[in-house]
Amino acid sequence: MQNNQNIKIAVDAVVFGYQDNALYILLIQQKYGPYKDQWVLPGGLVQNGETLTTAVHRELQEEAGIKVNYLEQLYTFGDDINRDQRNQVISVSYFALVNPENFKLSAATDAQDVKWQNISNTPTLPFDHNLIIDTAFKRLKAKLHYQPIGFDLLPKKFPFSDLEHLYTTILEQEIDRRNFRKKILSFDFIKKSNEKQKTGSGRPAQLFTFDTNKYKALEKNGIHFEIKFA
Amino acid sequence: MQNNQNIKIAVDAVVFGYQDNALYILLIQQKYGPYKDQWVLPGGLVQNGETLTTAVHRELQEEAGIKVNYLEQLYTFGDDINRDQRNQVISVSYFALVNPENFKLSAATDAQDVKWQNISNTPTLPFDHNLIIDTAFKRLKAKLHYQPIGFDLLPKKFPFSDLEHLYTTILEQEIDRRNFRKKILSFDFIKKSNEKQKTGSGRPAQLFTFDTNKYKALEKNGIHFEIKFA
DNA sequence: GTATTTTTGCGTATATACTACACATATTAT
DNA sequence: ATAATATGTGTAGTATATACGCAAAAATAC
Numbered sequence: 001m002q003n004n005q006n007i008k009i010a011v012d013a014v015v016f017g018y019q020d021n022a023l024y025i026l027l028i029q030q031k032y033g034p035y036k037d038q039w040v041l042p043g044g045l046v047q048n049g050e051t052l053t054t055a056v057h058r059e060l061q062e063e064a065g066i067k068v069n070y071l072e073q074l075y076t077f078g079d080d081i082n083r084d085q086r087n088q089v090i091s092v093s094y095f096a097l098v099n100p101e102n103f104k105l106s107a108a109t110d111a112q113d114v115k116w117q118n119i120s121n122t123p124t125l126p127f128d129h130n131l132i133i134d135t136a137f138k139r140l141k142a143k144l145h146y147q148p149i150g151f152d153l154l155p156k157k158f159p160f161s162d163l164e165h166l167y168t169t170i171l172e173q174e175i176d177r178r179n180f181r182k183k184i185l186s187f188d189f190i191k192k193s194n195e196k197q198k199t200g201s202g203r204p205a206q207l208f209t210f211d212t213n214k215y216k217a218l219e220k221n222g223i224h225f226e227i228k229f230a
Numbered sequence: 231m232q233n234n235q236n237i238k239i240a241v242d243a244v245v246f247g248y249q250d251n252a253l254y255i256l257l258i259q260q261k262y263g264p265y266k267d268q269w270v271l272p273g274g275l276v277q278n279g280e281t282l283t284t285a286v287h288r289e290l291q292e293e294a295g296i297k298v299n300y301l302e303q304l305y306t307f308g309d310d311i312n313r314d315q316r317n318q319v320i321s322v323s324y325f326a327l328v329n330p331e332n333f334k335l336s337a338a339t340d341a342q343d344v345k346w347q348n349i350s351n352t353p354t355l356p357f358d359h360n361l362i363i364d365t366a367f368k369r370l371k372a373k374l375h376y377q378p379i380g381f382d383l384l385p386k387k388f389p390f391s392d393l394e395h396l397y398t399t400i401l402e403q404e405i406d407r408r409n410f411r412k413k414i415l416s417f418d419f420i421k422k423s424n425e426k427q428k429t430g431s432g433r434p435a436q437l438f439t440f441d442t443n444k445y446k447a448l449e450k451n452g453i454h455f456e457i458k459f460a
Numbered sequence: 461g462t463a464t465t466t467t468t469g470c471g472t473a474t475a476t477a478c479t480a481c482a483c484a485t486a487t488t489a490t
Numbered sequence: 491a492t493a494a495t496a497t498g499t500g501t502a503g504t505a506t507a508t509a510c511g512c513a514a515a516a517a518t519a520c
């Protein structure tokens with residue numbers, strides 16, 4: 001096996017969080033090196049003997065002190081030789097979601113600072129991180145249509161309107177509330193809790209929960225989630 | 231940037247070919263090293279200064295002398311530390327299709343031998359190549375439903391029945407010929423050529439062509455391809 | 461405490477898309 | 491000539507998606 005290969009492998013993560021009807025991504029501020037003080041996606045080099053998945057979890061822990069609710073591989077970026085000025089680096093990037101319970105950021109140990117950045121005014125970032133974010137955002141939008149992934153961005157108990165707003169906010173599309181509710185309820189994987197939401201004006205809303213196990217069972221029997229809009 | 235990382239990066243490709251109503255994948259026979267003489271997916275280490283895409287094309291050229299018709303990134307395998315006995319290696323794997331015009335294999339220079347392996351009786355392969363093939367095969371099946379990718383496995387001019395057979399063969403499902411034809415024709419991106427196929431018994435078939443440009447135009451206007459079966 | 465505003469909760473009619481299904485036609489083989 | 495083989499086509503029934511408006515429950519304003 002040839003031994004002179006000098007290409008590094010890094011992992012990077014695009015972590016989405018949803019709060020107060022807005023979508024955020026997690027950014028960290030570099031502590032060292034030529035990119036010091038710049039805001040970038042959490043991530044870093046994979047260690048010897050470490051799996052890719054382990055590396056992502058470790059970096060998220062070290063840099064942002066965060067646990068994600070959902071994680072999947074997004075894409076591997078390696079067609080721009082000079083994406084990192086220090087060395088040829090290939091980035092295996094990941095797509096992650098946090099639920100609001102874990103939205104609070106602990107102090108980061110390996111990063112200078114951490115923040116939630118509203119995605120709609122993301123600044124220009126170093127490396128190809130804007131490209132990675134775009135790719136992840138497209139994936140998120142697509143997945144909302146064919147996988148019940150919105151629930152991973154909401155608290156365990158949520159009013160129906162929150163789910164509606166999540167869809168309209170992220171997809172930037174209007175929605176027919178009646179048809180949407182009918183469709184979601186017809187899948188039969190969300191349950192009415194007997195609590196009601198009290199806050200704010202207007203009629204108090206029923207709270208619902210997403211039944212993961214029931215969804216998996218239904219999925220095994222061949223149903224597939226799909227949401228379209230008018 | 232830490233300098234002791236000792237992980238190699240390879241690319242591997244699952245190349246599908248379709249001929250005589252059967253689906254094949256491309257395998258090559260290792261020429262050197264501890265895996266000598268074993269059949270594996272085409273691929274190899276990425277060279278310094280080389281992009282991932284370039285690396286795949288190069289390996290396919292060197293090992294199988296083949297040009298693919300369609301190529302996309304599949305998945306990056308790096309969660310099994312010991313997938314290669316020689317060193318920790320991460321495989322960025324690709325999904326590719328060849329059309330029948332390029333189905334003939336030239337003599338390979340970097341491989342001992344090359345062959346088309348019928349996918350339905352793929353033997354056990356070294357590394358995690360069976361896993362990679364499974365992943366690619368799932369991707370192919372999924373894509374047949376939502377992307378007009380079947381045409382990349384057929385010659386430029388083809389009778390409708392070939393397209394039907396491709397679907398039934400790969401998806402292992404029955405199909406209603408009338409509804410299928412109606413659906414495909416309704417998309418309006420395949421054209422009747424004025425040639426007919428002569429071979430064999432039975433009524434001669436019209437030959438059709440897939441109009442890539444028209445498909446792209448339609449796609450831009452928001453139509454999306456989708457094929458379901460009864 | 462009454463009126464106004466805000467938000468939730470719900471049903472039906474219409475249009476569109478999917479499914480099921482059978483027989484005539486053009487050619488080769490006998 | 492007759493049989494065998496593969497292609498080519500239409501319609502009715504069912505299911506799914508879309509369009510659309512008003513009453514109920516609470517908070518807020520007066």
